[in-house]
Amino acid sequence: xxxxxxxxxxxxxxxxxxxxxxxRRSSTMGGMPLNDMPWWRWRTNVRSALHMLxxxxxxxxxxxxxxxxxxxxxxxxxxLVEDTWLDNWSAEKYVGAIFRDPGEAQLVDVAVLRVLRIxxxxxxxxxxxxxxxxxxxxxxxxxxxxxxxRLATADGDDPDVPPRSLDVLRILTRA
Numbered sequence: 001x002x003x004x005x006x007x008x009x010x011x012x013x014x015x016x017x018x019x020x021x022x023x024r025r026s027s028t029m030g031g032m033p034l035n036d037m038p039w040w041r042w043r044t045n046v047r048s049a050l051h052m053l054x055x056x057x058x059x060x061x062x063x064x065x066x067x068x069x070x071x072x073x074x075x076x077x078x079x080l081v082e083d084t085w086l087d088n089w090s091a092e093k094y095v096g097a098i099f100r101d102p103g104e105a106q107l108v109d110v111a112v113l114r115v116l117r118i119x120x121x122x123x124x125x126x127x128x129x130x131x132x133x134x135x136x137x138x139x140x141x142x143x144x145x146x147x148x149x150r151l152a153t154a155d156g157d158d159p160d161v162p163p164r165s166l167d168v169l170r171i172l173t174r175a
Contacts, residue, residue, distance in 0.1 A: 039094075039097045039098050041083070041173045042083050042084050042094075042098045043098045043099075043151070043155075044169065044172055044173050045079040045080070045082065045083065045169070045173065046079070046080055046084065046086075046098065046108065046151070047148065047151050047152065047155070048076075048079055048163065048164065048169050049076040049077065049078075049079040049080035050080065050108070050111060050144045050147050050148040050151065051148050051152070051159075051163045051164075052070065052071075052076045052163045053073075053076050053077075053080070053111070053115055053140065053141065053144035053148075054111075054141055054144035054145035054147075054148040054149075055141075055145075055162070055163060056141060058070075058162065058163055059128070059132055059141075062163075063128040063132075064128050064129065064132070069165040069166055069167060070163065070165055070166060071166055072128055073119075073128055073131045074119070074124045074125070075166075077115055077116070077119050077124075079169075080111075080112060080115065081112065081116075084098065086108065086109070086112045087112065087116055090105065090109055091104070091105035091106075091108040091109045091112070092105045092106075092109070099151075100154055103150065104147070104150055104151060104154065107143070107146050107147035107150050108147045108151075110143045110146075110147070111140070111143040111144040111146070111147040114136065114139055114140035114143045114144075115140045115143075115144065117136065117140075118131060118134050118136050118137060118140055119131075121134065121136075122134055
């Protein structure tokens with residue numbers, strides 16, 4: 001094997017070139033294998049965060065009301081960037097692994113940047129009302145909604161159902 005082929009095959013980026021999968025193929029979701037870990041957990045967490053961040057009714061009835069079981073704005077932002085490091089690099093890095101195409105990645109990048117800008121200005125320990133009252137919040141919500149709808153629709157899910165609780169999310173992301 002040439003040194004070029006060897007370095008390509010040992011890529012650390014998620015996806016086919018760096019896949020640790022051996023042998024038979026698993027079932028797929030939109031062409032992405034279900035056993036390529038941890039892409040589906042990452043996608044589930046990103047989708048959950050975008051869903052919560054994109055729903056003004058949820059903000060009022062759950063976050064502002066202090067309803068247990070859904071975390072808060074900071075928790076949603078953490079789920080958005082925790083494993084993916086989308087706070088450090090573009091979602092484009094995950095096209096073919098977490099995101100189906102550059103369009104999904106671009107929408108996620110816009111949402112991440114808008115939400116992170118507010119998080120840094122308001123602070124991670126601010127009350128929910130500080131986020132909701134921030135002048136940039138409506139635009140962050142709109143960007144999160146666009147990304148959420150695109151990902152949910154691509155996964156065959158209804159983007160308008162209410163966000164799931166963190167307990168349900170934990171069940172969905174178990175190995």
